[in-house]
Amino acid sequence: MPRVEPQQIRNEVETIIRRIRPENKAEIRNSDRLREDLGLDSLHSMELLSAVTEKYEVDVDVEQLQEVRTVGDVVSFLSKLLA
């Protein structure tokens, strides 16, 4: 798979977050924590990571995802996988 720019991943992540929590109209920042700031519970977070890893056709161990806490974490986690 060709290298994907972090900004592209960032846009995709934001789109999926807005799909999962459409009532969240505020700006989404990299520092936003998925649970505390964006209101994504653990099932929402898995849905986000499932969607984004499917989009870029990467496979992950769910155990690895426990360290992903913020929007920026999601983007950097995927950026490393796709580098």
Place this chain on the structure above:
Amino acid sequence: MKALVLGGTGFVGMNVVRALVRAGHDVHATRRIRDNTLFARKLGAKLVVAELDDPDGLVEVMRGREVVFMCAAHYPRYSIDFDADVELARTGVRSAVDAALRAGVQRLVLTSSIATVGPPRQGRALSNETDPITPAASRCIYHAVKLAAEQEVLKAAGQGMDCVVLCPTGIIGELDIKAGTGFIVVALSHGKLPFHIDGRQNIIDADEMAAAHVAAAERGRAGERYIAAGHNVTIREFMELIAEELAVPLHSWRIPTWLAGPLTTLDEMRCAVVQNGSRPFLAREFVDMVHHGQWVDRSKSVSELGLKDPAPLTATIRKACLWYERHGYLKRREPAQAHA
């Protein structure tokens, strides 16, 4: 066999997929377009997109499949429109049955629930497949949707469709993403089960539940219902075993059933008001299942499906705890504590 598992991203569906794949079968499994597939995509089945409200899409994914396992269903955790929810469940099953007929599927296996089995009659201590549920239980949403699904499938059986119905009890085990019956494990580990209601339940290991599905497909008699059960316990006994495995104190007050109903209603109202996807603290289906629960007789499934003796309940609880722990549902325990 060439199998299709409807609901291949859910707890029951994933365990059935895994059992089928391990037994060497050719397995396809359905997912909805937005489902979490983090676990399902690793199980060795081909994932195909299908929705219960898309009859043509269902026919497409069923074509060429010999056995369809109906592990997908609409069942709400609570309901603000009882009749609409029951009708939605009924429609979904009817859609799948019609699609199976059109696609030429040889056998359907429906995942029903022990909720469709009532209290023991004729002086028996244990309930079996012949015991109908009480009118009071049929007014519970979970019981009602499961009963409606069964009725649809058995109606098709009466019209010549080869269908087998499986009625699993409370399922504990791996791949329980949404922590169904396993919510007791997760809540106890976090000290968030201050109240419970006690009553009779039966608990089955997820692997044994899945094996029962495979056996139902291979050996079940058409038009028959089979209880898939493990151990008869009380909720309190079950909680004590979990607390022992987790090495946590069991601080949970038993509340009377008459109080649990109104408390559950208040809790549902709270969830409806905050509208942030919050899960009811006291799950309606749990209260209903315990209130109308009973101990069951698994002898029909043993004699006809060849089900084996269940693993010790402590081993099932340990397996579930390790899975929840590995995936962040429980706090990490020391290796010695986790019995790894």
